[in-house]
Amino acid sequence: MSITVLVVEDDEDVRETTRLVLERQGFTVRTAADGAEGYELALELQPDVAVVDIGMPRVDGLTLTRMLAGSGTCPVPLLTARDLPEDQVIGFEAGAFDFVTKPFDSRVLAARLRSLVRRTAPPAGPESLGPLEIDRAARRVTRQGEALTLSPTEYDLLMLFLENRGIVLSRATILREVWGDSSWSDEHIVDVNIQRLRRRVGPGVITTVRGAGYRADAA
Known part of the structure; x- marks a missing residue:
């Protein structure tokens, strides 16, 4: 089963690195440079999961997470350089399913995304x-x-x-x-x-x- 991931990240180096490591792990990846572009692309693509950076211009990651959760578009793990409990509480309240802390191991990220899709995907055929x-x-x-x-x-x-x-x-x-x-x-x-x-x-x-x-x- 091919999994489509939308990566929404304003830092070009992080965005492209994340795209490359996920593609090497077998994912289909699309990217967006900010929350506004990410929301439009999510509605168009209907990805299986969206990896969203918290701090972005125009529409920040928490706002985008609320928008995606409200529309039922796809589950969102938040990408962040901070993993303080208060940050996680705010993220979960916004509708995030998980947190990925930078820097991350590509194999661990891939496993977590597959696990998230497995938990949230509707039942499929055999x-x-x-x-x-x-x-x-x-x-x-x-x-x-x-x-x-x-x-x-x-x-x-x-x-x-x-x-x-x-x-x-x-x-x-x-x-x-x-x-x-x-x-x-x-x-x-x-x-x-x-x-x-x-x-x-x-x-x-x-x-x-x-x-x-x-x-x-x-x-």
Whole structure:
């Protein structure tokens, strides 16, 4: 599934760097230099997600977020150099779904955007992941016509791999996206749960990438 991202950022260097790193991660990216241009482009494109800088001329990021949230156009993670609690409270009250602090790791940003789209997208028809067929609307996973029984954690793990097909996910990224915390000292919980998921779904779905993490093959 191709994900379209609108990047609204007045700093040209940050805007172009963000565009390039997201395109390398497989996203379709359009950009705007300020909030007014971003709002017009969002209404035209109907992107899956808009990454919005807070401080911009004409229409600032918080105002744009309110406009996009009010129109139901797309979810917005705010791009900011500050991550103070009071800034986040104001952003969430404006309708933001997440915060991305500069500077950011391109792989982490990509994973967070895919996770956000996964959480907010309307149910789609069945999708394939290797030998699996996944119906998100029914939360049903089958392999060769046989329904698989997954725990909530196993299902969340599978959805994360589905949205990141072909991309290596580190244990820290998986912890953050599935358990909401990447600061645990023992990442063994990831290995244990992935082994359980593998037993449920069978071979040909999740590959171990030595020294890096795990990947679901794109095919």
